[in-house]
Amino acid sequence: MNYKVAVVIPTLNEEKFIARCLDSVISQSYPFNDMDVMVVDGGSKDRTKDIVEEYKRKYQNIRFLNNPGRIQSIAFNIGVKSSDAPYIVRLDAHALYNKDYIEKCIKGLKTDSERGNVGGRCIILPFNDSLWAKTNAILNYSRFGIGGSAFRVGMKPDYVDSVPFGAFPRYVFEKVGGMREDLPRAEDNEYNSRIRKAGYKVYFDPEIVSSYYARPTLRTSCKQMYANGESIGHLFYVDRESIGLRHLVPLLFVTGIICGVLLSFVWLPFFFALLAGLCLYFACDLLASVMAAKEHGWKYLLQLFIMFFCVHISYGWGTIVGMFTGRRLKK
Template sequence: MSSENHPLVSVIIPSYNHAQYLEESVSSVINSEYPSLEIIIVNDGSTDGTSTVAKKIVAESKVVQYLEQKNQGVETARNTGIKTSSGKYILPLDGDDLISKNYIKKAVEVLEKRPEVKVVYCQGVKFDEHGEKPWKLKPFSINALARDNMIFVSGIYRKADWEKIGGYAEDFKLGRADWEFWINMLKDGGEVVQLPFVGFYYRLTGGSNSLRKRTSNDEAKRKRIAYLNKKYPNFFERELNGPLRFQRTWSKPYNTLLKLLGKL
């Protein structure tokens, strides 16, 4: 398949201590059916053998670039990679996750034909050394996005849209930064398409599970909600009739009740 007439897709792979998995993740991209790719690995201050593995990958493939930075978090690492990228489209992929061969090709087909679409993603599964299990993602709507996230981080979008919103929020160190990013990108319009096949494989590791535990406690949740309410008050007013609440599902009815009682 020729790369002519296929817009460049930049796959940004932030990696923090992913030496064990990085080669497999990059291979899943290199094996893609899509012919016009650049892959940018961003080593976010790893303390394992990530640097050695990444340099080996670069030496073996002309489409892979390698950047290093001190440890600043995955949001900063993504922005670092995207800033240096040349692609029309961006695919963020963490250094331990995988994609299917047809994911990029099918996503770009949608984005090229439908300029009103801002984000294309697919179905996903979670996996570890014991096998795979289904990942039941909720259907997308902008109103549902105000209450919870249903688009994993590896959605494909235009670099121009990343530029318009100023990239990933580097001060959002509370977990679930992809949720904040999608709110920022989609709050003022734009359609979202989920492809009807499994194209994303989220690896469950000790690191991912411990991160989930650290960012799912009540204190982290309250801080995350406070951050989002402060940054996007108009969005939540429009979608939830007031601020996002700790019990997120009840945000709109609770806000509506408070307004009826004259307390909001």
């Protein structure tokens, strides 16, 4: 089959989401029969494979591929090499995609041959109806919470440093190579940086819309933020240009707390400096929580106040750990 678009969907234990993801791909305005849809699985222990097999029996252009390396960067490379379609769209099983998502991605790539990646806005949805799940979804829209990436808060088309669930021309993959297979996370940051260094642009179009399900509890949110922060620490040894200032703020915050506590034992004024810094932070935390709660509901105020602090600490500490554990990575 001469497919026009290779759709690569990395999975690992996604039985709760893979059917909804595939349904949103099947219902795309872009001709479904022109897509080579590959679910590249890292060894799921749930019903992910069984669900995909059911779709395979109905649609001949849906495939299930094994990913012995488990992580998403390897899954992406497997999918790209398993198809010869001229365009590649990397999707996440944990998300849904507006009906015109792929059509607008491909149109965006065809508009300008210098575009090496095209993506859009990501709407964050709560995992379920619990208070913490809804709080986490709200937090993702706050500049104070996650840093204000264009794909979360941007509303104007622009060239940016990164977009989620991107679309790439195959000639870009052939020029810059695949994603780094030693990066379990932040592989897209590094890949987009490499794309830009090769002379291509990363384009953000707010009319390209996906919806992503946020983590459902405070614990899982902190775990995710820790892993994200750790990946930023790894990037210090791979490509520092792929790290933005917003990625470093939690690191500076946590480092400031640690240094303030240690130096307080040496000289008392450091304790007062630490106390003043924390008071300023919590004042900003409270203000951001009030502003978000005013828009979404006052019942989220306390949870937002707690979650802002916890995810910042988790991300910052993860970055510190990543800077130590990432020394073995090579540029």
